[in-house]
Amino acid sequence: MGKVGQHSTIMLIAAGGDVDARDAWGYTPLQRAATNDLDFAARALLESGASQTSPSGTELKGECARDLAKRLRSFKVLKVIxxxxxxxxxxxxxxEYQL
Structure with missing residues (x-):
């Protein structure tokens, strides 16, 4: 998902999309938003109940959305979180400083 595509997040959520679904690599939509600094998508997902503390990866041993945003300097998403x-x-x- 890109900066323009993130605006479809609300529509996908409204259509019943699972906000904590995992892709083939074990990442949730919020974690993908964090890796791409997509603040609009992150806000919509959090407001719809997505977990910002869930670990990433197929074995659930990776970083949570907050940690991904911090490490990748996705400051817009970190501010939303x-x-x-x-x-x-x-x-x-x-x-951690408030953004």
Missing amino acids: QQFEISKGATLPLG
Whole structure:
């Protein structure tokens, strides 16, 4: 999914798409949004119940969406995740600055 295609996320969710489905490599839509810095898609997925803490990979031993966004410098998605967590009453991890 690209920057333009991310806007179809809402339509896919409305059509009953599984927000925590996994692709052949074990990545969820939110993790893919994090790897591509797709903030619109990330926001739609989080608001629809996608897990930002679920590990990636076929063996579920990889990075979560937050960690992927941090490592890959996907700052727009990291900001969306931070805003979502703060709105739910969570605090940022130690040493992480609010974007």
